[in-house]
Amino acid sequence: MIKLPHNAKEAIKLQNELRSFVRIRDYPNIAQIRFIGGVDVAYFSRKMTSAYAVAIIWDRFSGEVIERAYAERNVTFPYIPGLLSFRELPVIIDAYDKLSLKADIWMIDGAGVAHPRGLGIASHFGVVLDLPSIGVAKSRLVGNHLHVPRNKGSWVPLWQDKKVIGHVVRTRSKVRPLYVSPGHKISVRQATELVLVCCTRYRLPEPTRLAHHLVTRRAHSL
DNA sequence: GCGACAG
DNA sequence: ATCTTGTCGC
Numbered sequence A: 001m002i003k004l005p006h007n008a009k010e011a012i013k014l015q016n017e018l019r020s021f022v023r024i025r026d027y028p029n030i031a032q033i034r035f036i037g038g039v040d041v042a043y044f045s046r047k048m049t050s051a052y053a054v055a056i057i058w059d060r061f062s063g064e065v066i067e068r069a070y071a072e073r074n075v076t077f078p079y080i081p082g083l084l085s086f087r088e089l090p091v092i093i094d095a096y097d098k099l100s101l102k103a104d105i106w107m108i109d110g111a112g113v114a115h116p117r118g119l120g121i122a123s124h125f126g127v128v129l130d131l132p133s134i135g136v137a138k139s140r141l142v143g144n145h146l147h148v149p150r151n152k153g154s155w156v157p158l159w160q161d162k163k164v165i166g167h168v169v170r171t172r173s174k175v176r177p178l179y180v181s182p183g184h185k186i187s188v189r190q191a192t193e194l195v196l197v198c199c200t201r202y203r204l205p206e207p208t209r210l211a212h213h214l215v216t217r218r219a220h221s222l
Numbered sequence B: 001g002c003g004a005c006a007g
Numbered sequence C: 001a002t003c004t005t006g007t008c009g010c
Helices: A008-021 A086-099 A120-128 A187-195 A208-214
Strands: A035-043 A050-059 A064-074 A105-109 A133-137 A154-159 A163-169 A178-183
Touching: A008 A120, A008 A208, A035 A086, A035 A208, A050 A086, A050 A208, A064 A208, A086 A120, A086 A178, A105 A120, A105 A187, A105 A208, A120 A133, A120 A178, A133 A187, A163 A187
Parallel strands: A035 A105, A105 A133
Antiparallel strands: A035 A050, A050 A064, A133 A178, A154 A163, A163 A178
16 A cells, blocks of 8 residues: 555655655566566546556466456545656555466556656556556656657657656557656666567557556456 | 646 | 547558
């Protein structure tokens, strides 16, 4: 269970404290990563008062989902750009806790360190659970970048204060690119490498894509 | 004050 | 994120 602040000011203070625990470095043996976790959250209207989350573990070699878990919870924290984790991490962790198997690394919808204070939801998740993680966002939160070549597999660096905080990746030809940034315990380069390996015929990497598909269909599964 | 702004 | 149908393009 994560610490839940009561307002934006407290949330920002907490992020500034947690950011010091983020570790961006090479993952030991990325070629041997087999089990990749994926999570996503959905709301079924009614002023989006309750959130639903699905956490899955995907086998990169067989291409199959080997386990899935579902959770739902009333959300209290509002959606504020930069403070997304305080709204969605609680349900995500509820779903994560129901899994019996372990994943080598996790992919989360949203930013990793490509965040105003370097602690996007993927980093927050990684630090709290002490697990390697990657942030996979469908749009930009912070940073600047040049145009990304239109062909699948190409990418350009995402800059912030003269530093590369992530990559803007073309996971499908002629389709809007993804904003990939390391969450915890992985490097920028490897994060992009792993995301591309998980993209077969869709814009989103399989772990995140499948979790989104399941949570959108209210795929209950205990 | 104005514009930007993950899901 | 969610509300929504058909439609243009690879």
